[in-house]
Amino acid sequence: MILLQQPEIRELELFTSMPAEFRRTGVRSHWADVNQGGRLADSFLEGPVFDPAGNLYVTDIPFGRVFRITPQGAWSLVGEWDGEPNGMKFLSAGELLVTDYKNGLVVLDMASGQVRPFLERRNSERFKGVNDLVFDTRGNLFFTDQGQTGLHDPTGRVYRLGPDGRLDMLLANVPSPNGIVLSPDERFLFVAATRGNCVWRMPLLADGSVSKAGQFFTSYGPSGPDGLAMDEEGRLLVANPGLGYVWVLNRFAEPEIVLKGPRGASVTNLAFGGPDRKTVFCTDSTHGNVLMARVGVAGQRLVSPA
Numbered sequence: 001m002i003l004l005q006q007p008e009i010r011e012l013e014l015f016t017s018m019p020a021e022f023r024r025t026g027v028r029s030h031w032a033d034v035n036q037g038g039r040l041a042d043s044f045l046e047g048p049v050f051d052p053a054g055n056l057y058v059t060d061i062p063f064g065r066v067f068r069i070t071p072q073g074a075w076s077l078v079g080e081w082d083g084e085p086n087g088m089k090f091l092s093a094g095e096l097l098v099t100d101y102k103n104g105l106v107v108l109d110m111a112s113g114q115v116r117p118f119l120e121r122r123n124s125e126r127f128k129g130v131n132d133l134v135f136d137t138r139g140n141l142f143f144t145d146q147g148q149t150g151l152h153d154p155t156g157r158v159y160r161l162g163p164d165g166r167l168d169m170l171l172a173n174v175p176s177p178n179g180i181v182l183s184p185d186e187r188f189l190f191v192a193a194t195r196g197n198c199v200w201r202m203p204l205l206a207d208g209s210v211s212k213a214g215q216f217f218t219s220y221g222p223s224g225p226d227g228l229a230m231d232e233e234g235r236l237l238v239a240n241p242g243l244g245y246v247w248v249l250n251r252f253a254e255p256e257i258v259l260k261g262p263r264g265a266s267v268t269n270l271a272f273g274g275p276d277r278k279t280v281f282c283t284d285s286t287h288g289n290v291l292m293a294r295v296g297v298a299g300q301r302l303v304s305p306a
Helices: 030-035
Strands: 006-013 013-017 045-050 055-061 067-068 075-080 085-092 095-100 103-107 115-119 130-135 139-147 157-159 167-174 176-183 187-195 198-203 216-220 227-228 237-241 245-249 255-260 268-274 279-284 289-294
Touching: 006 289, 045 095, 045 268, 045 279, 045 289, 055 085, 067 085, 075 103, 085 103, 085 130, 095 130, 095 139, 103 130, 130 176, 139 176, 139 216, 157 176, 157 187, 167 187, 167 198, 176 227, 176 237, 198 255, 216 237, 237 268, 245 268
Parallel strands: 006 255, 045 085
Antiparallel strands: 013 289, 045 055, 055 067, 067 075, 085 095, 095 103, 103 115, 130 139, 139 157, 157 167, 176 187, 187 198, 198 216, 227 237, 237 245, 245 255, 268 279, 279 289
16 A cells, blocks of 8 residues: 655745725625625635736725735735626736626726726627636636536536637536646646536647546545646645645645645635745635745746737
């Protein structure tokens, strides 16, 4: 019998907490009524992404907001609109491309705070509810369309939008597709299937088609894998809100490190930051906190079409 080496346990520490002035204490939101069982959520942080200056940007889903957090932990409001923003990536130096559950893909101009549509519909049909996104080095955009799918309705979708405007549906049978990330060589796409409590691995073939999608990693607990990230060695980092963990998995999906949040933390998403990109920053969504931990390998550099 082969015994797997036990992963190293590291604690996630508090980096910063949303100031009271930005918390919508006691305010109901339709998003929280549906997705949080009616809990009065004063915020729900997601979508962390860093700019070259080291500022961290996060979304607040129920109240349609995006915040900037300086390296010193100071918060400011960048934009607010009638939407439910989730994942973000830079479209250009001054623009963020945002997956908005209500409005599809939108672009946030960081200087003005204004939002414009980017991709609202497919063939005149609304998306189920887009969630997260990633660019490859050729300008292709991959994004998940989660909606309210799950094991009861495994019809979540994964799309690829080419730089020429062509939109291909790569998967249409995922139980709650959430976080999405590419391998360093861009030959494989990883998708968190939250309600399936696992991560799928999908080969991307040379002709643009996909084949032999498989289950790469299986988790457990009340809420499965959410946000994903990749480091320069090809290790996959998986945020698991139900456990308050970040799994750091090698290429065999064996956990090498487990980053553990404080008791009760809901670790939904993550991004590499710091001067050497060797610090992982995580959204603790239900508490309005950003947590952090040092890891030994730098995060994979994110690309944008600019």
